[in-house]
Amino acid sequence: MTKALALLGSTGSIGRQALEIAEYLRLPVLSLSAHRNIGLLEEQARRFHPALVAVSDEAAAGDLKIRLADTGIRVVSGPEGVIEAACVPGADTVLTAVVGFAGLRPTLAAVKEGRRIALANKETLVGAGELVMRAVREASASLLPVDSEHSAIFQCLESCRDRGEVKRILLTASGGPFFGYSRDALSRVTPADALRHPNWHMGPKITVDSATLMNKGLEFIEAMHLFSLPPEKITILVHRESVIHSMVEFVDGAVLAQLGAPDMRLPIQYALTWPHRLPSPANPLDFSACPSLSFGKPDAETFRCLALAMEAAKRGGTAGAVLSGANEEAVELFLAGRIPFLRIEELVETALRSVGHVSAPSLEEILEADREARLCVRKSQ
Numbered sequence: 001m002t003k004a005l006a007l008l009g010s011t012g013s014i015g016r017q018a019l020e021i022a023e024y025l026r027l028p029v030l031s032l033s034a035h036r037n038i039g040l041l042e043e044q045a046r047r048f049h050p051a052l053v054a055v056s057d058e059a060a061a062g063d064l065k066i067r068l069a070d071t072g073i074r075v076v077s078g079p080e081g082v083i084e085a086a087c088v089p090g091a092d093t094v095l096t097a098v099v100g101f102a103g104l105r106p107t108l109a110a111v112k113e114g115r116r117i118a119l120a121n122k123e124t125l126v127g128a129g130e131l132v133m134r135a136v137r138e139a140s141a142s143l144l145p146v147d148s149e150h151s152a153i154f155q156c157l158e159s160c161r162d163r164g165e166v167k168r169i170l171l172t173a174s175g176g177p178f179f180g181y182s183r184d185a186l187s188r189v190t191p192a193d194a195l196r197h198p199n200w201h202m203g204p205k206i207t208v209d210s211a212t213l214m215n216k217g218l219e220f221i222e223a224m225h226l227f228s229l230p231p232e233k234i235t236i237l238v239h240r241e242s243v244i245h246s247m248v249e250f251v252d253g254a255v256l257a258q259l260g261a262p263d264m265r266l267p268i269q270y271a272l273t274w275p276h277r278l279p280s281p282a283n284p285l286d287f288s289a290c291p292s293l294s295f296g297k298p299d300a301e302t303f304r305c306l307a308l309a310m311e312a313a314k315r316g317g318t319a320g321a322v323l324s325g326a327n328e329e330a331v332e333l334f335l336a337g338r339i340p341f342l343r344i345e346e347l348v349e350t351a352l353r354s355v356g357h358v359s360a361p362s363l364e365e366i367l368e369a370d371r372e373a374r375l376c377v378r379k380s381q
C-alpha cells in the first residue's frame with residue numbers, strides 16, 4: 001500500500017484522475033509535474049501542497065516560480081526537473097503518467113532508487129522494455145501496471161504460481177472509432193473524428209493511437225516486457241464494449257478475466273493500494289447496461305500500424321524505440337492538421353525501414369534511435 005506519492009504528468013487525463021484517487025485515499029502527494037499547463041499545475045500545487053513541482057518547459061517553469069512564490073513550494077525545470085520530481089525524498093510510489101518517450105528517463109531514475117512504480121506511460125516499455133525490466137530486477141523495485149489491459153492481466157496472474165501454466169494472454173481491443181472502416185473511408189477521417197473514442201476519455205495522443213490501432217501494438221509490446229512472454233503467447237481480441245479489460249488462458253483451458261466499467265480510476269487505485277483492495281470512487285459495472293459482449297479478430301491489413309508494431313515486437317532491440325518515436329512525431333503532425341490519417345502508418349514504416357537497428361542497445365543507443373526516428377518522420381512528412 002502506497003504511503004506517499006510522486007506524480008508525473010499530473011495535468012493529464014491519468015494525472016488528474018490519480019489526484020482524485022490520492023484525495024479519496026488521503027495519500028500525501030510529494031511532487032507533481034507537467035509540461036506547460038502551469039494554470040492547472042498551480043491549482044493542483046495549492047490544493048495538494050507538494051514539496052516540489054517540476055515543469056519540463058523552461059519558460060513555463062519560470063512563470064510558475066513567480067506564481068507560487070508565496071507557497072514555499074520548490075519549482076524545478078526541464079527534463080532534469082522531472083527526474084528530480086520522480087526521485088523526491090519520502091515518496092514510496094511514483095505514478096508515471098507523462099505521455100510519450102519523455103517518461104523514460106524519470107521512470108528509470110525512480111526504478112534505480114527502488115521505488116514502487118505505478119506505470120501508465122507505456123512508451124517507456126515499448127522503447128526500452130529490456131533495459132527497464134533489467135533495472136527493475138536489479139533494484140528489486142515493483143512495477144505495477146496502470147494501463148487497463150495490463151492491470152487486468154496482472155490481476156488475473158496474481159494467483160498463478162508458475163508462469164509455465166500460462167497458455168496465452170488475450171489482450172482486448174475496442175477497435176477504436178474507425179472499427180469496420182475501409183481504407184478509402186480512413187483516407188478522409190479528421191483529427192476531430194479520431195479524437196472520438198467509443199468508450200474512453202483519454203489524452204489526445206493515446207486516443208489517436210487507439211484509432212490507428214497503434215495503441216494495441218504498443219500494448220502488445222508492453223505486455224511482452226511486463227509479463228516476460230514471447231509474441232506467440234499474446235493474442236489480440238477485438239471486444240467492442242471494453243468491459244473485459246483482458247484475460248489469461250491457462251494450460252488446462254481455464255480462462256480468467258477482469259471486468260469493470262471503462263473507468264481508469266480503478267486500475268490507478270489498484271496500482272496504489274496493491275496488494276490490498278479498498279473501496280473506490282470508480283463507476284461500478286452495470287451488467288444490465290451491457291447485455292451482450294462481442295469478440296472478433298483485429299484487422300491488421302486495414303490498420304497497418306498494428307502490423308508494424310507486431311513486426312517491431314518480433315524484431316526487438318531498438319525497433320520499439322523507432323516505432324514509438326516515429327509514431328509520436330507522426331501523431332503530432334496529424335493532430336496539427338499537417339498530414340492525413342493514413343500518412344501516420346506510412347511515416348512509421350519509413351522510419352522502421354530507414355533507421356539502423358541495434359539488437360541489444362544501451363540507453364544512449366535507445367535515445368539515439370528515438371531521435372533518428374523523429375528526424376526521419378520530420379524529413380519525410
Ligand SMILES: NC(=O)C1=CN([C@@H]2O[C@H](COP(=O)(O)OP(=O)(O)OC[C@H]3O[C@@H](n4cnc5c(N)ncnc54)[C@H](OP(=O)(O)O)[C@@H]3O)[C@@H](O)[C@H]2O)C=CC1
Nearest residue numbers: 009011012013014034035036037098099102120121202203
Ligand atoms: N488516458 C488514459 O486513460 C490512459 C493513458 N495511458 C498512458 O498514460 C500516459 C499519459 O496519458 P494521458 O494522461 O492520456 O496523456 P495526457 O496528454 O492527457 O497528459 C500527458 C501529461 O504529460 C505531460 N507532458 C507532456 N509532454 C511532456 C514532456 N515532454 N515532458 C514531461 N511531461 C510531459 C503533460 O503536461 P501538460 O498538460 O503541461 O502538457 C500531461 O501532464 C500515456 O503514455 C498513455 O499512453 C494508458 C492507459 C490509459
Ligand SMILES: CC(=O)[C@@H](O)[C@H](O)COP(=O)(O)O
Nearest residue numbers: 147148173174175176210215
Ligand atoms: C484505457 C486504456 O487502457 C486504453 O489503452 C484503452 O484500452 C484504449 O482502448 P483501445 O486501444 O482498445 O481502443
Ligand SMILES: [Mn+2]
Nearest residue numbers: 147148149219
Ligand atoms: Mn490500455
